[in-house]
Amino acid sequence: MRSVRLSVALAREVSLARTQAATGWLRGTPYGRTLRRLIEGLAEIQIVDRSLALAAQIFTSVLPVIIAASAFSGWQAAANTINDQFGFDSESLSADGGPMPTDPSMAAFGVVGLLMILLGGTSFARALARVYEAVWQVPVIGPRDAWRWLATLLAVALAAGLVGQTRELAEIRYAGRPLALLSEVTIWALVWILAPFLLTKGALTGRLLWVSGVLTAVGLTAVHAAGRVILPRIAANAHENFGPLGLAFTSVSWLFVMSVVIVGAASVVKALALDETTIGRYLRGPGSGDRE
Template sequence: MRSVKLSVALAREVSVARAQAASGWLRGTPYGRTVRRVLEGLAQVQIVDRSLALAAQIFTSLLPVIIAASVFSGWHTAAKTISDQFGFDSESLAADGESTLTDPSIAAFGVVGLLMIVLGGTSFTRALARVYEAIWKVPVIGARDAWRWLAALIAVAVAAGLVGQTRELTQIRYAGRPLALLGEAAIWACVWMLAPFLLTKGALTGRLLWASGILTAVGLTAVHVAGRVVLPRMATNAREHFGPLGLAFTTVSWLFVMSVVIVGAASVVKALALDETAVGRYLRGPVDKDRE
């Protein structure tokens, strides 16, 4: 029962923090100590460095898998996801006006993308697992559990494709856009509950998983809403000045913002789980006093 052990460990951390309470709002009050834990947690996990690494892995590992799968399946997931999440139409990148996703060279790239799933496509989920290891202090995934990397990769890739499909809901009159946002949030919530479950080998309790999933989903959906405002102009300016290289830089920059949400949400949930009020007690769940 890894989840029970984790709950006990969290409860012990709370007891130690309460015993070491000092004067001042950040140290002397439960809410202050929670804010302090959030700030310390973000610093300890090195959120900027880990988010940069995660964004790079999404760009070089996850996106090629989505594109390759789109080429072979005929389901234009990549085009819809890129257009919906990053603010520019991938089909407009073709010089001859044809879709880049149906170009033979891209089909060859799709083969490479599928090969990356086998050889190196799990780089993204391995980086994500290291984030969870640093935050939750869970054991490293070994060779026997390597399937978890692939399962998490497929889950995130499929979720990204489904999010691209939610744009179809915007065609519904009046309620289309709210439904699309709700659909996107629901998809992200599900996948960001499943990913930490897989990559921590089930160490997190159900309450911690749904809290992490919902917080991540809210953050990613908010980033998407903001992106609809700022990304089209950013992408247009970048393409005019630097061509495809500018679009790549814009994409990586926005992936960094999304990665900050993913890493930050997990760190915030850890801080809330150490909260000394009802919020923390609920997230930790019931703890057997004999185990403390």
């Protein structure tokens, strides 16, 4: 029922926009008003500030979960993800330049540290929930629904790890690269359909969810493709000049770009949902109260 009420609210906002006297392309045409809503929406939710906050939470919450979880299976899983997403070799972080050790003390960290990291790592999911609250005007979830934060954190961490493993598909002859690309888009789409569903308590309709998920997935995959070209050189220069601190700064900066995609995709879908043409009517769905 919440999703139906949201669709009706969107339709009412569209109806109000139609009745307002306006001139000029941005105010007087449906597509102009959609573009104007997008620009105003991005400014209203403070996309730069929210993306910076989200990037910091990914760095301090999601990455530690991936690293801690890899203690059960060795360093390679986390190493592949870091190498694939940020463009630098994680083996360079060890003292002797070799692979990270996986002794019993590391396993102990995986058991105890993972539990502590999971408890503290939900700050990422809470920051993401505040983004959806600002975009979709839905109530923020409280401690009674804390499992939603944990589920979102684990889903994003798992997806990041799986995306890091898709690089192996590129080794398949002929179909390797398209298969790896399709796998990455699919993984990101699934997780970014699930995340807003969990963090809005089902307030969004299925159409809004899948469009938002696909748009986010395409954006993240495009950023990742660009990162394969430019990140290795940036990371190498940062490490040469500033050491591990330079790599940390490079990572956070790249996470900011990814966060802009996540926050921006939600804002784009909201603007399209308020569109007065076929696109908006489709996204709002039947029963939204639209009038031709």
